[in-house]
Amino acid sequence: MTVAGNGSELAIEGIVGKADFTGRTMEQINENKEESFGRWAIKIQNISKSFEVRGKERIEAIKDINLWIEPGEFVCLVGPSGCGKSTLLNIIAGLEQPDSGTVESCPVNGDGCAPQGNRLLIFQESALFPWLTVFDNVAYGLKLRHTPKEKCEQLVHSYLELVGLSHFKKAYIHQLSGGMKQRVALARALVLDPEILLMDEPFAALDIKTRKDMYQLLLKIWKETGKTILFITHNVDEALILSSRVVVMSSRPGLIKREYRMEMGYPRMVESAPMQKIRCEILQAFIDHPASEVQGGLSDETVDE
Ligand code: ADP
Ligand code: MG
DSSP states (O other): OOOOOSSOOOOOOOOOOOOSOEEEEEEHHHHTHHHSSSOEEEEEEEEEEEESSSOOEEEEEEEEEEEEEEETEEEEEEOOTSSHHHHHHHHHHHHOOOOOOEEEETTTTTOOOOOOEEEEEOSSSOOOOOOOHHHHHHHHHHHHHHOHHHHHHHHHHHHOOOOOGGGTOOOGGGOOOHHHHHHHHHHHHTTOOOOOEEEEEETTTTOHHHHHHHHHHHHHHHHHOHHHHHHHHEEEHHHHHOSSEEEEEETTTBBEEEEEESSSSSSSSTHHHHHHHHHHHHHHHHTTSTTHHHHHHOOOGOOOO
């Protein structure tokens, strides 16, 4: 892996090519699923999950979710608040059990299935250890794996450099800004070299400027490491700016409604006409749904980029 500078520049080459702005419904996707996804990094089949509310009625959080993700894809799953995004991600991470359905993941060579350790989850609010320094937070997982000291130090330094935090290795978590904390969380996940990064609205609490810096950093890391990323958000613009595929969910129960393959380069202008067209379609898909939480899902974050 090439370890790059401070992450302030967008070191992504534009992928010049056709842009597929048409979007496809899940029926169209399922018709030629085997054809479209010869290789897959993660295969989610018929996942459903319901929760008991106040000891009596059950709510169907997600229903019959099918999603195949190719190795190296950057998939954004976008949907209004409460539509079941975190529930799905927690199931994929192995933190929660589905009522039905399966999650399989394979190493890139497709040679048999990999253990769940190849998927790492980064939460909305970074769950770092306040009693450890930045360096020790990043080193934590390596120490659990009994990585030799020298190798551990070398890896931690590389990844702190990648996320632009080399000068803060001795700082404690309370001394960092929100963006820096998420950089530590990214380094801590990446240092363990997972095949798949699962990200649950990791930038939702950040201001616009910091969020944009994090978009650049994440795209740079994706380009350099070739990781498969599943990123969930209720922020439509975030999904349009970042992903190679946008998958749209609606709520009550959480269903996948459409997807858009974003076969265009970076950086992206959400103001451009084709992007605005997709944006309107996605927002319409949210609003068309009768669930009451939909409006709440469209916070100012979705329109401020
Ligand atoms: P999102 O991440 O899209 O905002 P969640 O996956 O957190 O949505 O929640 C989906 C639905 O499931 C919501 O109605 C939520 O209240 C419900 N839910 C999630 N986790 C639990 C739980 N542990 N117990 C009961 N209800 C839950
Ligand atoms: Mg959530």
